[in-house]
Amino acid sequence: MEPTKNEWESRGVFNPTVIKKRDIEFLIYRGLSKKYISSLGYAKIKNDEIIERSREPLLYPTEKYEKKGIEDPRITKIGNTYYMIYVAFDGVNARVAYAVSKNLKDWKKKGIISPNITIGEARKLVKIKKYRDQWERQEVIGPKTCLWDKDAVLFPEKIKGKYLLLHRFLPDIQIVKFRRFEDLKDISFWKDYIINLSEEDKVSLYRRYKWESSHIGAGTTPIKTRYGWLIIYHGAAFKGKKNLANTVLQEISDIFHSLREKRLKLVYSAGAALLDLKRPEIEITRLRKPLFKPQFKFEREGNVNNVVFPEGAVLEKDTLKIYYGCADKRIGLAKLSFKGLLEELRRQVSFSSL
16 A cells, blocks of 8 residues: 555555454555654555545644554554554654444544653663663653554453453553453552553563564454464664664664664564463564565565564464565565464473573
């Protein structure tokens, strides 16, 4: 899928989520305007062909907390309700928000569910040194900016009566469990979460291999299999020499879109992992090498070069279809054997335990 002349998606269309209803795939994607403001577009796909595409955005910035963009949606259906988790960007703070729908077309925004905690306070609360060090880089924006929280996706079922949400405080993928969405709007809930943040019960995946050495983030909605929860995620690694100045520039450019052309060269690849069915904070295994990485010109050249960014997946018999963003400009589709992927993951269990 390519950008159009519609102003709200004229610079790029990318990072799509997808859900299937009968034989139709409903695709909701990020559209980028010439002014670098993001909205969400909508399309219907049947037999890999677009049969409907909205000319106007499905969702666009209307609230102060998202005035500079609604980004990177992920859809999950629980019961009769569709939940869309997305990144709300106000020009400085990047936080997770959500909306709900009964029909995929009419959405009601429900507000921010990320911690309303400054980066300075978060660094005082967290006990793990690598997080304090990583988060320190954000203070170049200002110590009173909120702790950035992105790449969030909801599991498609509750476990022990609780919702489960994968999300990302740099540089790892964490998991938060809660009974009500209102809990996530309680600052005391998040303070307790950050104080007790540990790799044993609140981190599902951390960086392991060279291709994901900078940071990782959740991608598609988790898929339940007999062997565990399958997640398709992204990993980023520095392409050139890494130094402090370039690292700080990278962190700034993640927020300020106008600096993206000057950002340090990172390569974003797609990965796959299995998480424990009952305790998805436990990693069973993951692929040692990328599931796929930037290869074609449309993946290597765009608004941000060298990016494949998976956010949507549907299963058709043995075919796993993965929709992904290409260089922050286009939408691509990858197909692979579901059975083959699970077999490869199971073969690598011993490597993940090292």
